[in-house]
Amino acid sequence: MSWFTEDWTPNIRFSVKIKQHLYSEKTKFQHMDFYDSFELGRFFTLDGIMMANEKDEFIYHEMIIHTPMSVHPDVKHVLVIGGGDGGSVRELTKYPSIQSIDMVEIDERVVIGCQSYFPVTTTGFKDPRVHFFFEDGLSYVKNSNKTYDLIIVDSTDPVGPGEGLFSKEFYDNCFRILSLDGILINQHESPYFEKESNEMKRAHKKIKSIFPIAMVYQAFIPTYPSGHWLFGFASKKYHPIQDFKTSKINQMGCLTKYYNSEIHTASFALPNYVKDQLKNI
Amino acid sequence: MSWFTEDWTPNIRFSVKIKQHLYSEKTKFQHMDFYDSFELGRFFTLDGIMMANEKDEFIYHEMIIHTPMSVHPDVKHVLVIGGGDGGSVRELTKYPSIQSIDMVEIDERVVIGCQSYFPVTTTGFKDPRVHFFFEDGLSYVKNSNKTYDLIIVDSTDPVGPGEGLFSKEFYDNCFRILSLDGILINQHESPYFEKESNEMKRAHKKIKSIFPIAMVYQAFIPTYPSGHWLFGFASKKYHPIQDFKTSKINQMGCLTKYYNSEIHTASFALPNYVKDQLKNI
Numbered sequence: 001m002s003w004f005t006e007d008w009t010p011n012i013r014f015s016v017k018i019k020q021h022l023y024s025e026k027t028k029f030q031h032m033d034f035y036d037s038f039e040l041g042r043f044f045t046l047d048g049i050m051m052a053n054e055k056d057e058f059i060y061h062e063m064i065i066h067t068p069m070s071v072h073p074d075v076k077h078v079l080v081i082g083g084g085d086g087g088s089v090r091e092l093t094k095y096p097s098i099q100s101i102d103m104v105e106i107d108e109r110v111v112i113g114c115q116s117y118f119p120v121t122t123t124g125f126k127d128p129r130v131h132f133f134f135e136d137g138l139s140y141v142k143n144s145n146k147t148y149d150l151i152i153v154d155s156t157d158p159v160g161p162g163e164g165l166f167s168k169e170f171y172d173n174c175f176r177i178l179s180l181d182g183i184l185i186n187q188h189e190s191p192y193f194e195k196e197s198n199e200m201k202r203a204h205k206k207i208k209s210i211f212p213i214a215m216v217y218q219a220f221i222p223t224y225p226s227g228h229w230l231f232g233f234a235s236k237k238y239h240p241i242q243d244f245k246t247s248k249i250n251q252m253g254c255l256t257k258y259y260n261s262e263i264h265t266a267s268f269a270l271p272n273y274v275k276d277q278l279k280n281i
Numbered sequence: 282m283s284w285f286t287e288d289w290t291p292n293i294r295f296s297v298k299i300k301q302h303l304y305s306e307k308t309k310f311q312h313m314d315f316y317d318s319f320e321l322g323r324f325f326t327l328d329g330i331m332m333a334n335e336k337d338e339f340i341y342h343e344m345i346i347h348t349p350m351s352v353h354p355d356v357k358h359v360l361v362i363g364g365g366d367g368g369s370v371r372e373l374t375k376y377p378s379i380q381s382i383d384m385v386e387i388d389e390r391v392v393i394g395c396q397s398y399f400p401v402t403t404t405g406f407k408d409p410r411v412h413f414f415f416e417d418g419l420s421y422v423k424n425s426n427k428t429y430d431l432i433i434v435d436s437t438d439p440v441g442p443g444e445g446l447f448s449k450e451f452y453d454n455c456f457r458i459l460s461l462d463g464i465l466i467n468q469h470e471s472p473y474f475e476k477e478s479n480e481m482k483r484a485h486k487k488i489k490s491i492f493p494i495a496m497v498y499q500a501f502i503p504t505y506p507s508g509h510w511l512f513g514f515a516s517k518k519y520h521p522i523q524d525f526k527t528s529k530i531n532q533m534g535c536l537t538k539y540y541n542s543e544i545h546t547a548s549f550a551l552p553n554y555v556k557d558q559l560k561n562i
Contacts, residue, residue, distance in 0.1 A: 003294070009320055010298070010319075011297065011298040011318065011319040011320035012295075012296070012297060012298070012320050012321075013284070013294075013295070013296040014293075014294070014295060014296075015293070015294040015295075015296065016292065016293060017291070017292035017293070037292065038291075038292040039290055039292035039293050039474075040293075056473075059552070192337075192501075192503050193320075218501070220473075220499070220501065220507075220508065220509040220552070222473050222507035222508055222509060226501075226503035226508060227501065227503055227507060227508020227509060228501040228503060228508060255553070256553055257552070257553050257554045258552040258553060258554060259552075259553070260550075260552070260553050260556075262549075262550035262551075263550050263551075263552055263553075265547070265550070266546070266547030266548075266549075266550030267547075268543075268547075269541075269543035269544050269546070269547030270543075270544075271340070271501070271538070271539040271540075271541070271544055272536070272537055272538050272539060272540070272541050272544075273538045273539060275541075
């Protein structure tokens with residue numbers, strides 16, 4: 001019996017007992033592996049870091065999508081950067097009011113791999129509103145002249161192919177191609193272990209210097225380092241709590257397993273030690 | 282270099298790199314070990330399960346104490362059951378209005394061990410309001426005729442010495458010795474992995490059958506299985522949100538690192554999948 005082990009830090013390890021190593025590939029950008037496990041069902045990793053598993057992917061994907069969708073009153077055009085597994089797109093396609101979803105993923109092999117080995121998140125890919133762009137997210141936003149109501153940055157950690165998605169240049173360009181009431185959401189690392197905490201602070205500092213509203217919200221995601229994971233809510237106009245529409249979630253016509261209207265507000269209530277890290281940076 | 286490994290389930294492991302194994306003892310009730318680690322500082326285990334570590338013990342102890350203390354308007358007499366490390370008592374002693382703290386711990390060796398090897402949590406033990414009773418919590422509440430405003434059940438999991446503290450008989454007796462507006466708080470396991478989820482449901486079912494108000498609240502505790510940990514709030518009169526006094530936390534005259542007034546309310550906002558587990562049981 002073998003185990004998959006992820007070093008959450010050089011001194012903390014998280015291990016998952018494996019049923020089967022389903023597939024392994026070195027793509028042009030990264031190592032990609034798919035596993036089946038006893039506790040988490042199927043999961044996949046990029047460069048040895050767990051991206052998503054069948055047991056709790058719903059938490060990350062519901063929180064990254066339904067939070068902004070319940071604030072912005074009229075999202076028509078969405079840009080998803082990263083998110084090759086499709087979970088973010090799947091949640092977006094539940095809203096009939098969305099007209100287009102442009103998905104920019106640097107590594108087409110992740111999309112193809114997930115379609116074969118991790119189908120739980122790819123069910124939205126066949127929606128005719130979804131358009132794929134297999135290129136670097138940083139260069140896409142630099143060169144794009146489309147206008148988006150919502151940008152979702154569903155990136156890996158800021159190392160390797162995900163690095164540019166944490167740069168000031170990237171956030172500047174996101175601001176430029178967002179509509180006057182647009183919202184930018186990004187996966188925002190974690191406050192608990194030092195490495196993710198430093199990345200969280202760096203990202204927040206840059207976003208805060210560009211967007212008039214820059215907040216952070218959180219979710220319990222047990223299989224990410226520390227289980228305390230953050231998202232950034234950056235917005236030109238709408239405040240995530242004052243402009244929250246409790247009725248919005250009902251419009252998508254299906255039930256969520258994590259997100260609800262109390263969770264929406266509660267997820268912005270940060271512990272003091274997290275507030276302290278975000279202050280004076 | 283050695284590692285301490287805890288099996289969060291038979292298929293999930295959490296490992297901590299150890300600097301030094303400081304002390305080990307087989308007490309009358311359980312195995313007790315103290316370690317020093319690179320990431321979490323000192324920590325101690327009972328029967329191989331991590332009880333508390335220097336890095337995040339503040340989260341558990343602030344949440345188990347300040348939540349009820351910010352609801353009940355006049356706590357004078359407190360009973361703590363378990364909590365041999367002293368963290369709960371330490372937080373209670375910060376309130377000048379509390380007159381007595383009776384601490385019932387089955388295993389005196391845990392108190393003595395923590396005083397030597399885990400002093401971060403034992404600073405309240407010398408407070409003259411604290412009285413120790415080294416006996417079984419279940420028999421203590423059966424035989425007690427004192428009246429308490431607040432009972433804190435700071436127990437291990439419901440196996441071994443902690444088992445009786447999850448029984449209906451125990452909760453019935455807690456109800457009996459609580460004042461007419463008394464509150465019972467207990468560590469309430471976790472919703473994510475199956476074993477803790479089943480224990481959570483069993484405990485909630487029993488408490489709900491006895492107390493008119495029985496709710497569950499949560500905190501991010503990265504070093505407990507899944508990092509998503511729960512507390513039970515059982516109350517004869519006060520509602521944890523409607524009767525929440527935001528000013529109460531200021532009375533203790535020192536800063537908290539996790540708990541604050543937004544966290545208080547937010548911690549009762551449960552994800553749908555947790556609500557579903559607590560419904561119809």
